[in-house]
Amino acid sequence: MSPNSAISNDDTTPTTISVSGAASEQLNGPRSVVHLGTIAANYRAMRDFCSSSETGAVVKADAYGHGAEEVATKLASEGCETFFIAYPREGEAVRKAVGPDKRIFVFHGLTNDSPDLIIQHDLTPICNRVEEVKTWLEAYPDRPYGLHFDTGINRLGLRLSDLEEVQGLTSGTPPILVMSHLACADQPEHPMNARQLEKFREVVAAFPESKASLSATAASYLGPDYHFDLIRPGIALYGGGPARPPELRLKPAMSVSAPILNVFNVEAGEHTGYGATFEAKYPMTLATVSLGYADGYLRSASNYGFGMHEGGPCPIVGRVSMDLMTVDVTDLPEPPTIGSHIEFIGPKAGLEIQAEALGTIGYELTSRLGGRISREWQDED
Numbered sequence: 001m002s003p004n005s006a007i008s009n010d011d012t013t014p015t016t017i018s019v020s021g022a023a024s025e026q027l028n029g030p031r032s033v034v035h036l037g038t039i040a041a042n043y044r045a046m047r048d049f050c051s052s053s054e055t056g057a058v059v060k061a062d063a064y065g066h067g068a069e070e071v072a073t074k075l076a077s078e079g080c081e082t083f084f085i086a087y088p089r090e091g092e093a094v095r096k097a098v099g100p101d102k103r104i105f106v107f108h109g110l111t112n113d114s115p116d117l118i119i120q121h122d123l124t125p126i127c128n129r130v131e132e133v134k135t136w137l138e139a140y141p142d143r144p145y146g147l148h149f150d151t152g153i154n155r156l157g158l159r160l161s162d163l164e165e166v167q168g169l170t171s172g173t174p175p176i177l178v179m180s181h182l183a184c185a186d187q188p189e190h191p192m193n194a195r196q197l198e199k200f201r202e203v204v205a206a207f208p209e210s211k212a213s214l215s216a217t218a219a220s221y222l223g224p225d226y227h228f229d230l231i232r233p234g235i236a237l238y239g240g241g242p243a244r245p246p247e248l249r250l251k252p253a254m255s256v257s258a259p260i261l262n263v264f265n266v267e268a269g270e271h272t273g274y275g276a277t278f279e280a281k282y283p284m285t286l287a288t289v290s291l292g293y294a295d296g297y298l299r300s301a302s303n304y305g306f307g308m309h310e311g312g313p314c315p316i317v318g319r320v321s322m323d324l325m326t327v328d329v330t331d332l333p334e335p336p337t338i339g340s341h342i343e344f345i346g347p348k349a350g351l352e353i354q355a356e357a358l359g360t361i362g363y364e365l366t367s368r369l370g371g372r373i374s375r376e377w378q379d380e381d
Contacts, residue, residue, distance in 0.1 A: 028289045030257065034376070038251050041253065046248075057080050057233065075237075083102045084105045088106045090115060104124060105125075137173060147166065185222060215226050228352060255347070265283065285335055288324055296371060301357070305357050308348035309332060315327060
């Protein structure tokens with residue numbers, strides 16, 4: 001847990017696990033609540049949906065902004081055995097959370113400064129280049145490692161043209177995992193999915209002693225042919241991501257809200273915010289909210305995003321600035337009070353709906369949030 005963790009639990013309130021962040025003592029700042037029970041329920045749903053495979057958990061990027069240590073602790077208690085991070089430096093918090101017996105893979109493999117951290121935190125590198133394979137096997141021939149083959153995304157990974165050489169290098173010490181990643185899994189009918197699957201089958205055949213993993217969240221929805229031995233859900237655990245099968249029920253695990261600092265009226269023809277990008281067409285009531293791009297809320301929300309107040313929509317008007325934004329509260333049944341909160345992600349402001357309004361995806365939206373936003377972890381579903 002975080003150093004400032006505190007746990008409270010009684011018969012009338014949900015378990016609350018710690019509050020962190022620069023805003024934790026600033027009651028006028030934005031706040032988020034992460035529902036660990038929801039993440040656990042999403043994990044179980046993915047595990048049941050892909051029941052013939054092991055279900056791991058991707059907790060890179062601070063668990064997509066949900067708190068890697070807290071999320072990993074919860075998922076380890078659910079029986080998750082395999083975790084994935086991007087950088088070795090992310091491994092300290094996750095190892096502390098899951099204990100010595102869980103496997104933590106490092107997607108980015110070996111870099112100049114990574115071997116010491118990998119050894120220190122007992123991580124497992126996923127090698128992406130022939131040079132990495134050679135370096136690891138020469139330095140640590142008795143320690144486990146994985147291999148990532150690029151089957152078509154053309155981003156990171158060993159090339160299929162390297163397959164024969166890598167087979168020879170690893171013949172005496174095979175990898176414990178071979179993996180790849182689909183480029184178009186969120187488009188089920190895209191022909192690249194089938195092409196990459198066939199190429200990955202070549203890789204799997206070359207390493208019969210190794211576990212195989214092709215599916216992150218979206219690929220897990222493509223069916224059992226894509227599941228192999230291990231799936232790697234990330235955004236699904238947090239309740240976001242692409243369209244999913246209707247029988248798979250996932251819920252967003254994060255709520256984000258920010259307090260109202262001011263409520264005021266403007267006349268037709270008046271403007272609000274930098275650049276005067278919004279002009280009132282009729283008399284309006286506006287509210288200034290304590291949330292901005294310094295908190296990770298995207299500036300692209302200017303004049304497009306929205307919040308919710310007691311079930312009523314509050315469109316963002318004018319530009320999102322560093323610390324503030326303005327929302328239209330004209331049509332709310334009652335004018336909101338100073339200090340009441342506008343919900344920007346939550347039950348009424350769905351993660352992917354919000355992300356679409358901001359011109360992005362849920363992955364980016366939650367993983368960017370931070371800085372001055374306080375975080376509270378609750379253990380209920």
